[in-house]
Amino acid sequence: MAEVRLENVVKRYGGFTALPKLDLHVNEGEFLVLLGPSGCGKTTTMRLIAGLEEITEGDLLIGGERVNDKEPKDRDIAMVFQNYGLYPHMSVADNIGYPLKLRGLGKSERMAQVRKVAEKVELGELLDRRPSELSGGQRQRVALARAIVRRPQLFLMDEPLSNLDAKLRVTMRAELKHMHHEMGITTVYVTHDQMEAMTLASRIVVMNKGRIVQLDTPERIYSEPADLFVADFIGSPSMNLIHGQIAGGTFTAEGISLPVSAPDRAKVVLGIRPEDLQISDASTAPIKAPIFALELTGESTLVTLRAGATQLCARGAADFRAKMDDTCGLAPRPGGRIHLFDPESGLRLPS
């Protein structure tokens, strides 16, 4: 177990700057999730920590010790690679047991531990196969098993569940969460799936274009997104973002006239989550617009209205019934949050 610090870390590939300046502190024993769109530098960050890429500038400390120049093998890390990184010429059992073999464990002891881990990731029957004889999901579980077969200082997991089918993903997510609770090993976990991030993380780092946009607990990332990027990225369906103006305590945009407690502003973006909106009487509602789409998800109905150029989504009751193009009214749910952003800088406005 160890804490990890990246201090003013810069990573350049030739002329291309993948990470302009990264400052990150991973607490001991925490489950930190790096979240961001494809190409934002998540894998690069992991590879720097693992020692597979050289750090261009800055310091990397693991457990208080500067490890910039340490070989990967001396960093005591276990990693799940985005594209598995399995050993194609070894059986599944040998793949999983390889880290133990490197540490000089005997064959019988190794096999016992391999079997135990294989059970956990439901690979028990496949131990004699070669990686080429496995499906994508099975390969990913081999990679996962190889990482958890020993107790490293630090886990690095690069989208370890991305190739599993939906059902297994949920099972494995719970398994990972339980495992982290049991072992308590510091974990840095990469995903572009915000649902995975929300459910697993002690803290989430939202990244965009090689920079950290926000670092906070899942609750606060969700309830107080630092800017428009985070607001848009977190949540499904994503937050409604409406361009308009505030005058005399009222936000107005086409088809919308909403009381807010904020100073006047000529240009502002108002954000409200679908679950913070409720369907209300069309004659008195602050938002009135024709229904654009109705989607039943099972536990609720997603109602999308078209107010001028913007579409607004609200989560209604599962038994809500209406006809397309009917005018529908929406109002903020009591206790629901309204977010305001500066459209130029994208930053959240204090409220």
Place this chain on the structure above:
Amino acid sequence: MKKQLFWWGERALLVFVAVVALFPILWMFLTAFKQPLDAYRVSIFFTPTFNNFKAVFDEPWYLGRMVMNSVIVASVTVMISVPCASLAAYAFSRFRMRGRKFLFFLVLSTQFIPAVVIVLPFFLMFRQLGLLDTRLALIIVNLAIVTPFVIWMIKGFIDAIPVEAEEAAMVDGASRLRVIRDIVLPMAAPGILTSSIFCFILTWNEFLFALIITRREAVTLPVGLVNFRTERGDLWELMSAAGVMITVPIFIMAIIIQKHFTRGMTAGAVK
């Protein structure tokens, strides 16, 4: 109609090319089993004999010594060249060092020099060193000729191995040498075997340097063949018997390569 004509034309051309290419080999195999009198007849009907194979090992030809020379020179060349080339190829494939491209070009550029141009300097050098007509000289020359080619070939095989497996092993706790032993070598094995056989064949067939550098003691099989052109005329049946002995090992090796060439070792490493 036109399509069919093309189809037949294509087949006819292929058969023609195959016959032209294979006829000399067939002729050699037949002649090796002929009596001296039959050697000049084109007929494929004759009474076969094994005498030629016996004769070439007897006085005055002593082919046995040349077989030994060829086997030793080719084997030792392979045993030195392939391990060195494998390490060099790994470095060229994986390490992003400065001047890597230029160095690799330098290695390959040795292959562009016509052998005839450098055979004389080699001759002079070995004369100075007192190594003329020794197997050691042949091994040195063949190493110089063959190693760049083997580096290039093995690099191709290593390039095809996904780096991810190596990186995974390093994070799992393996040193660079351990990675090479546990991951790279097993995966590159078919390629390295193929390269070894190529290396062996190149050395086995090498003619020009062996002709210039050897006289009696270190003569190899291809050079030995020339001995069968005597003042009494060309002894085709003996030359063919010797030719068969040169060719058969190569044939066998070619078959081994083919089996390994088609086997995909790296499938399934990454998605």
